Each structure stands twice: as C-alpha cells, then as structure tokens.
Amino acid sequence: xxxxxxxxxxxxxxxxxxxxxxxxxxxxxxxxxxxxxxxxxxxxxxxxxxxxxxxxxxxxxxxxxxxxxxxxxxxxxxxxxxxxxxxxxxxxxxxxxxxxxxxxxxxxxxxxxxxxxxxxxxxxxxxxxxxxxxxxxxxxxxxxxxxxxxxxxxxxxxxxxxxxxxxxxxxxxxxxxxxxxxxxxxxxxxxxxx
Numbered sequence: 001x002x003x004x005x006x007x008x009x010x011x012x013x014x015x016x017x018x019x020x021x022x023x024x025x026x027x028x029x030x031x032x033x034x035x036x037x038x039x040x041x042x043x044x045x046x047x048x049x050x051x052x053x054x055x056x057x058x059x060x061x062x063x064x065x066x067x068x069x070x071x072x073x074x075x076x077x078x079x080x081x082x083x084x085x086x087x088x089x090x091x092x093x094x095x096x097x098x099x100x101x102x103x104x105x106x107x108x109x110x111x112x113x114x115x116x117x118x119x120x121x122x123x124x125x126x127x128x129x130x131x132x133x134x135x136x137x138x139x140x141x142x143x144x145x146x147x148x149x150x151x152x153x154x155x156x157x158x159x160x161x162x163x164x165x166x167x168x169x170x171x172x173x174x175x176x177x178x179x180x181x182x183x184x185x186x187x188x189x190x191x192x193x194x
Contacts, residue, residue: 002156006098010091017085024082028056031073037086042103045123050095052103053086081170087126099159100125101147104187111189112144119147122154129158132165136184144190 014021028036035056042052057074058066070078077083090096096103103124112119130138130146150158 002097002159003094005156006091009098010088013085014088014092020082021085024055024077024085027073027077031071032056032059038083041106042124043106043109043120044095044103045120047109047120049106050090050093050103052095053089055083055086057083084126091126095123097123097125099127099154099162101128101150102131108187111187113190115148116144116190118151119144121151127162127166129162132162132169135169140187141190 025036038054038056038058039051041049044050055077057071057077058069059071061069074083087096091098100123101119109117128147129150130143133146134142
C-alpha cells in the first residue's frame, strides 16, 4: 500500500509541479550552468547504493567550505526546498519513499552504531520523523533517535502526519540550517558512553 501511494503521489506532484521544476532548473542553468542536477551515491534500503538526485545549489570548488559554494539561487532553492523535487524520480524508481530516514553519505556507514544502522531497514525518504522534529537544527544523535523510532513505529497514519507537518515546516522555513552556520556538520561517529 505504501509503495502504491508513493508512486501515485510522486507522479501527480511531478505532473502538477512540472512548470515550477522547469523554472527552478532554468534558474540553476542561468546561475551555475550545467549540469542542472546534482547526483550522488547514497545507501538505501538494506544499504543498497543508489544515485540521489537534487537540483544543484553549489558552485564547483575543491577545498572550499560548502557554505561558501552555495549560490544566492541555491540558497533560494534550499529555503523553499525546491532543490528536493528531483527526488520524486527516486521515489518512482523505488530507491526512496516519500517518508523515511533521510539518505545520508555512504562514508557514514562504518560510523553507525548497531542501533543507528537500523535506519536502513526501511526505504530512505524525502522527508522523515527527524526532519519534522528539527531537521538540521538538531544533533546527529537526536536525528538517529528519531530515525530508529520511525523504523519501529512507521505506519500510513504516521506517514500522513509527517507529510502534513513537512508542508507546514517548508512554508515556515523552519530548521533548514543550524543558527549561525552554513550547513550541517559532517557526522564523525557517536561518542561511546562508558
């Protein structure tokens, strides 16, 4: 049932929002050139790798902090979560779900505790329980607690609640980045509690 809902809603959104997606893509093309899409390998269900798609928000540049590479157009796209639209293609393909733990970097896989690794027991999502409870304004440990809680408690009712809260958060532009910082810091592993 969840997979059917994912495909139906994703296809409808791609159709209805196609003019907006086209305009956002043209904004990227005019301000940053090609490619329009950012593509990166991420671990999905059962850690199976897939390519995540987003609209580009950063200029190329080695050894330059991410916050300095984000363009004005990129900040605008992130502010309204417009850069996330191409992930609907990932949902249709079956790589992702509308709701689930956010797909993180492959390099984080060896850093997870056994508990944190549970996040890969469900398909990753465009939005999730952690996103509606703080997004980038909470710590990694808090995010993983929300993710594993979701894995244990997910249901269509909970997914509906998360989708509704996501729409409200995007409209209010809440939790996009930690205060005073350009982007979320990289995960380096959780501290071991003795």
